Amino acid sequence: MHKQSLCLRLLLAAPAIFGAFAAHAAGQQDSTIKAPADKPAAPIQKVEIKGAAASYDARRNDTATKIVVSQEDILRNGDTTIGEVLKRLPGVTVGGVQGRGGDIRMRGLGSGYTSILLNGEPAPAGFSLDSLSPDMIERIEIMRAATAEYSTQAIAGAINIVLKRAIVTAQREIKAGFQEEHGHYGTNINYQLADKKGPLSYAIGGAVTYAKFERPSEVVTERYDPAGPLNTLRRADERSSGHFEAFNVSPRVNWTLGPGDVITSQSFININRFTGDNSEHVNTLVGSAPPYSATRVLIKSDSELVRSDLSWTRKLAEGAKLDAKAGVNYNHRDTRAPSFNYNEKDELLIERLITSGVVDKGFTASGKYSTPIFEGHALAAGWDGAYNKRNEDRIQRESSTKVKADNLDQVFEANVRRLALFAQDEWTVTPRWSVYFGLRWEGIETRSEGDGYAAIDNKSSVWSPLFQTLWKIPGSKSDQLRLGLTRTYKAPAVNNLIPRRFASNNNSEISPDFQGNPALRPELAWGLDLAYEHYLEGGGLLTASTYVRRIEDAIHNKTDPVPVNGKYISMPVNDGIANTHGIELEAKLPVRSMWKTAPNIDFRANVSRNWSRLESVAGPNNRIDSQTPFSGTVGADWKLDKLPLTLGSSYSFQNGGPVRIAKYQYAYSVPKRSLDMYGLWKFNPKNQLRVSVANALHQQNVQQSIFDDSEQGRRSETTITPTYVVVRALMEMKF
Known part of the structure; x- marks a missing residue:
């Protein structure tokens, strides 16, 4: 946020502070900007602008x-598959032999009890999470309780992989x-x-x-x-x-x-x-x-x-x-x-x-x-x-x-x-x-x-009322x-x-x-x-x-x-x-x-x-x-x-x-x-x-x-x- 605040201050002060920009660029960001000697120094109001994505x-x-698991957390351990990333997340376990992948489980339940979503949609037939490189992923969302926007085939919860x-x-x-x-x-x-x-x-x-x-x-x-x-x-x-x-x-x-x-x-x-x-x-x-x-x-x-x-x-x-x-x-x-x-x-x-x-x-x-x-x-x-x-x-x-x-x-x-x-x-x-x-x-x-x-x-339908x-x-x-x-x-x-x-x-x-x-x-x-x-x-x-x-x-x-x-x-x-x-x-x-x-x-x-x-x-x-x-x-x-x-x-x-x-x-x-x-x-x-x-x-x-x-x-x-x-x-x- 410091960079955004600094940019606004520069725009408000305009040409009078242009000469001080080099000092800031060189790393002297704490230097004080003074007004000309023949005018009293006017206080510059510090305003911080926070983008919605950064502050929310x-x-x-x-x-x-x-x-929400950020990309930084996803890439931290150098994992090559999504299963290796998911096994460290709260409430998530991976079945099968250690290090070889398996069904993804929330609340200890797999076999369809845990919904796997790709960009908010059920993963297509034949899709494997191991086919995704962690570098392709923007974030991982773990939803313990279902919402109406996503499929309610999520008795244990849902994991949404967002590319x-x-x-x-x-x-x-x-x-x-x-x-x-x-x-x-x-x-x-x-x-x-x-x-x-x-x-x-x-x-x-x-x-x-x-x-x-x-x-x-x-x-x-x-x-x-x-x-x-x-x-x-x-x-x-x-x-x-x-x-x-x-x-x-x-x-x-x-x-x-x-x-x-x-x-x-x-x-x-x-x-x-x-x-x-x-x-x-x-x-x-x-x-x-x-x-x-x-x-x-x-x-x-x-x-x-x-x-x-x-x-x-x-x-x-x-x-x-x-x-x-x-x-x-x-x-x-x-x-x-x-x-x-x-x-x-x-x-x-x-x-x-x-x-x-x-x-x-x-x-x-x-x-x-x-x-x-x-x-x-x-x-x-x-x-x-x-x-x-x-x-x-x-x-x-x-x-x-x-x-x-x-x-x-x-x-x-x-x-x-x-x-x-x-x-x-x-x-x-x-x-x-x-x-x-x-x-x-x-x-x-x-x-x-x-x-x-x-x-x-085989036909089935379900009404799902939801409250949170x-x-x-x-x-x-x-x-x-x-x-x-x-x-x-x-x-x-x-x-x-x-x-x-x-x-x-x-x-x-x-x-x-x-x-x-x-x-x-x-x-x-x-x-x-x-x-x-x-x-x-x-x-x-x-x-x-x-x-x-x-x-x-x-x-x-x-x-x-x-x-x-x-x-x-x-x-x-x-x-x-x-x-x-x-x-x-x-x-x-x-x-x-x-x-x-x-x-x-x-x-x-x-x-x-x-x-x-x-x-x-x-x-x-x-x-x-x-x-x-x-x-x-x-x-x-x-x-x-x-x-x-x-x-x-x-x-x-x-x-x-x-x-x-x-x-x-x-x-x-x-x-x-x-x-x-x-x-x-x-x-x-x-x-x-x-x-x-x-x-x-x-x-x-x-x-x-x-x-x-x-x-x-x-x-x-x-x-x-x-x-x-x-x-x-x-x-x-x-x-």
């Missing part, structure tokens, strides 16, 4: 609860990176090019990535008789190796037609090439060998994703504004996977070739009109629609002289139509109290047909309370509706085939959110929040203990009521805001505790969606005063433990710990080197699936996966 704190002042749009100044930037993991190397190059000429501005950003990998694991299979003795023990050595290349580019163009009248074109193109070699060798120590004691699968997969939208923003009279957007998306993937299955004597039993192709294409359109109806009221209404068509084929060819070969042709088609209408009003009742009312109707229609089943139609309020406590400048009441839902995923069979290599109760269920209904939820926020000087804060959700027609995968045609099948089903609740604590503490002479260190920490219960499954540990019960992150950033060096680290923890999925099904996972560190050295304002170490603890990951009934005994499959330290170096250069 959306997290603190918006009635609807929202956590860069505004272009302020010319930019030329290249980031060249190198990484090492377990003796395998990779490179990535990020680039940003932007400029502004008159009413037109443009930017092109993107990344090129190449990496090799080798990931071993061990799978232990145990079976016990109902009376207790061990009758089967197998140890399988698995190894996955390969390499992948990725290229993405995001061009955008802004055209200013007039004051408040802007047309923006934004596109995203991603091309991936993947080659993998997966092998498994089973060593049977007790009992009989499985049908296939060794398997090798060679995978080659090519995919392309294109998304493009055109938006128009126009400011109207009396503070009204119109936003309209239309977009198209296309996703294509071809996979070729020859496999070879052997018996315990290493004799080739069957050779199989599976080729598959998937094409997703569709378009979206949305519009919003907002206007202040009278003082203190901001009314908005709009619509949001989408159509997506998916074509998929899977061709299986087998050859064998020892077992029966099975050729299979599967062709599927699915169409998804979505339409939503919404209205919302934000009312500032008093300077300290504001309320938000929203109402959204959203309907989804799915139609699928394919080989082996007739056309299936913000109360700034009287007598305090830093304390406030939030309350939210929401109606949200979760529609069944298209793949869960299609009765297509996904075969397991060695079918069993603990490794069943999977088949969709066209009779699935959407899950409906009522929610309550409550939060207390205390803001500190210098950007610090302390918050405590709690939430409750009651979910009707909860969906979970269920394996019947009786095989169908000799095969065990897992199928998603609606299964009664589920309840979940939890608490979240967050702290940001800039040390210098409390102690002026302290080192320039910023501490941050967050802790989440979640509980849930699926009423149709007997407890204990009958958590929905294998919910993460406890998670937390603690970190610090230290900017040295005498060196152009910034150091930082963060430690994340996710609890695991036992889960009862159904009457006979259980799962177990060990707690996951992750330590990341980074250092940033600024050579000059345009060049800096960022070195980071990810997954420094390289903890072993353990997952277990269990099937236990009194008639057949206990069967379990335990997967043990080592993880490795990832070292990265990133040179960042501006031109």
Whole structure:
């Protein structure tokens, strides 16, 4: 703000102070400007002009609860994927093996309970967050309670990834990176090019990535008789190796037609090439060998994703504004996977070739009109629609002289139509109290047909009334309370509706085939959110929040203990009521805001505790969606005063433990710990080197699936996966 104040003072003083400008430019900004000797010095009033974007704190002042993560925070640790960024944010966890990505979870819930949005719209089919370079992102918004403007398919909450749009100044930037993991190397190059000429501005950003990998694991299979003795023990050595290349580019163009009248074109193109070699060798120590004691699968997969939208923003009279957007998306993937299955004597039993192709294409359109109806009221209404068509084929060819070969042709088609209408009003009742009312109707229609089943139609619609309020406590400048009441839902995923069979290599109760269920209904939820926020000087804060959700027609995968045609099948089903609740604590503490002479260190920490219960499954540990019960992150950033060096680290923890999925099904996972560190050295304002170490603890990951009934005994499959330290170096250069 000092520069803006200085510019205004210079304009007011005009020619009399021009000679002092050089002193200011040289860094002597505290020098005093004196009037000519023959006139008395006139005091110059100091006026500070603060832009709305710079002074407005959306997290603190918006009635609807929202956590905004800036680009600086996104890039701080030198992460190469969005999942690595999200795992440190309050209330967010990432499933899967440490450092390898997985489903994004809020309140410990994934599988569609957490909504992932791209520029405010549901992410297109086939889209992966890992295809986005962090450099492309302007900000990340975490919305714990739903709003009418965005999809209410957000029982746990929503994460909105906002790509860069505004272009302020010319930019030329290249980031060249190198990484090492377990003796395998990779490179990535990020680039940003932007400029502004008159009413037109443009930017092109993107990344090129190449990496090799080798990931071993061990799978232990145990079976016990109902009376207790061990009758089967197998140890399988698995190894996955390969390499992948990725290229993405995001061009955008802004055209200013007039004051408040802007047309923006934004596109995203991603091309991936993947080659993998997966092998498994089973060593049977007790009992009989499985049908296939060794398997090798060679995978080659090519995919392309294109998304493009055109938006128009126009400011109207009396503070009204119109936003309209239309977009198209296309996703294509071809996979070729020859496999070879052997018996315990290493004799080739069957050779199989599976080729598959998937094409997703569709378009979206949305519009919003907002206007202040009278003082203190901001009314908005709009619509949001989408159509997506998916074509998929899977061709299986087998050859064998020892077992029966099975050729299979599967062709599927699915169409998804979505339409939503919404209205919302934000009312500032008093300077300290504001309320938000929203109402959204959203309907989804799915139609699928394919080989082996007739056309299936599935329709669902939900009315979602929403209420949020913000109360700034009287007598305090830093304390406030939030309350939210929401109606949200979760529609069944298209793949869960299609009765297509996904075969397991060695079918069993603990490794069943999977088949969709066209009779699935959407899950409906009522929610309550409550939060207390205390803001500190210098950007610090302390918050405590709690939430409750009651979910009707909860969906979970269920394996019947009786095989169908000799095969065990897992199928998603609606299964009664589920309840979940939890608490979240967050702290940001800039040390210098409390102690002026302290080192320039910023501490941050967050802790989440979640509980849930699926009423149709007997407890204990009958958590929905294998919910993460406890998670937390603690970190610090230290900017040295005498060196152009910034150091930082963060430690994340996710609890695991036992889960009862159904009457006979259980799962177990060990707690996951992750330590990341980074250092940033600024050579000059345009060049800096960022070195980071990810997954420094390289903890072993353990997952277990269990099937236990009194008639057949206990069967379990335990997967043990080592993880490795990832070292990265990133040179960042501006031109």
